[in-house]
Amino acid sequence: MRRVTRARLDPAALAAAVSSPKHGGLAAFVGVVRSVHAGRRVKGIEYDCFIPLAERELARILSQAEKKWPARVEAAHRIGALRVGEASVAVAAGSMHRAEAFEACRWVIDEIKTRLPVWKKEKYVKGEGRWLPGCSIRHR
Amino acid sequence: MTRTIELYGRLRDAGLGDSVKVELPAAATARQALAALKKTLGRKSGLVDGCSLATDEDVLLASDPIPAKGRLAALPPVCGG
Numbered sequence: 703m704r705r706v707t708r709a710r711l712d713p714a715a716l717a718a719a720v721s722s723p724k725h726g727g728l729a730a731f732v733g734v735v736r737s738v739h740a741g742r743r744v745k746g747i748e749y750d751c752f753i754p755l756a757e758r759e760l761a762r763i764l765s766q767a768e769k770k771w772p773a774r775v776e777a778a779h780r781i782g783a784l785r786v787g788e789a790s791v792a793v794a795a796g797s798m799h800r801a802e803a804f805e806a807c808r809w810v811i812d813e814i815k816t817r818l819p820v821w822k823k824e825k826y827v828k829g830e831g832r833w834l835p836g837c838s839i840r841h842r
Numbered sequence: 843m844t845r846t847i848e849l850y851g852r853l854r855d856a857g858l859g860d861s862v863k864v865e866l867p868a869a870a871t872a873r874q875a876l877a878a879l880k881k882t883l884g885r886k887s888g889l890v891d892g893c894s895l896a897t898d899e900d901v902l903l904a905s906d907p908i909p910a911k912g913r914l915a916a917l918p919p920v921c922g923g
Contacts, residue, residue, distance in 0.1 A: 750850050752850050752896065752915045754898035755898050755901075758898070758899055815920075815921070818922040820921070836921030838894065838920075
C-alpha cells in the first residue's frame with residue numbers, strides 16, 4: 703500500500719489493516735477538503751509533496767507511534783488536485799482499549815501536520831489560489 | 843560545485859520552475875545552500891524565509907554539510923493534512 707498517493711484514499715482499508723481480534727478499540731481520523739476557509743468559498747486544494755522524504759517520514763511516524771502505544775497504526779496522505787469533500791489524509795489506530803487508540807490516532811495526525819513535507823494551494827471559486835501558510839518543518 | 847535544488851510549495855511561484863542550479867563551495871552547509879538559493883531568487887528571495895533544506899531521507903540542520911550526492915529540496919513551512 704502506498705502511503706503517499708494520488709489515488710483516492712480508502713479509510714476502510716486502513717481500518718482493516720489495523721484490526722485484530724485482540725483489539726477492542728479502533729479510532730480513525732479522516733481529513734476532508736472543506737468548502738469554506740477564512741470566509742472564502744473553496745473549490746479545491748492542490749497538494750504538493752516531496753514524495754521520497756514524505757514516505758520515509760510517514761513510516762517513521764507510524765513506527766514511533768507503535769513504540770509509544772500498544773497499538774497498530776496506519777495512515778495515508780493524498781496528493782495532487784482534490785475537490786471539496788474528498789479525503790486528503792486518513793489515520794487509523796487499533797488497540798486493546800479505546801484510550802490508546804484515540805491517543806495514537808491523535809498523535810499521528812498531529813505529527814503528520816508538522817513533519818510531512820506537504821503543501822496545499824487552495825483554489826477559490828473567485829480569485830486566484832494561494833499557498834496556505836504552514837509551520838517550519840519539525841525535525842524528528 | 844553545481845547542485846540542483848528542487849523547489850516545492852510556494853517556491854514554485856518564484857517563476858523558476860521545479861528546480862534551480864546553484865554554485866556552492868565544497869563541503870557547503872545547508873545554510874550556505876539556502877543563502878545561494880535566496881540569491882538566485884533575487885527580488886523573490888523572501889520566499890526562502892523559513893525554509894529548510896532536505897535530502898530524500900532527512901531534513902538537514904542549518905549547520906549540516908550537504909551530502910555530495912543525491913537529491914536536495916528546499917522545503918517551505920509545511921501544512922499537510
